[in-house]
Amino acid sequence: METDDRGCPKCGHTETDVGKISTTGGGLSKMFDIQTNSFRVVSCANCGYSELYRDTGSAGSDIVDVFLG
Numbered sequence: 913m914e915t916d917d918r919g920c921p922k923c924g925h926t927e928t929d930v931g932k933i934s935t936t937g938g939g940l941s942k943m944f945d946i947q948t949n950s951f952r953v954v955s956c957a958n959c960g961y962s963e964l965y966r967d968t969g970s971a972g973s974d975i976v977d978v979f980l981g
């Protein structure tokens with residue numbers, strides 16, 4: 913059982929959706945010599961509140977833990 917003090921920062925819900933955003937090309941990435949930026953998006957399944965995390969290649973479950981606090 914999860915403890916009750918974990919959950920969405922906004923509504924306290926504990927169900928999340930995790931998505932991925934990739935940005936490629938464009939002037940900024942060229943300027944910084946970065947070809948691909950990947951981010952993971954953790955969204956509350958209840959209220960839709962979302963947080964964006966840079967994809968570091970580590971396991972995706974870590975950021976859910978960060979999101980839920």
Ligand SMILES: [Zn+2]
Pocket residue numbers: 920921922923924925956957958959960961
């Ligand atoms: Zn929420």
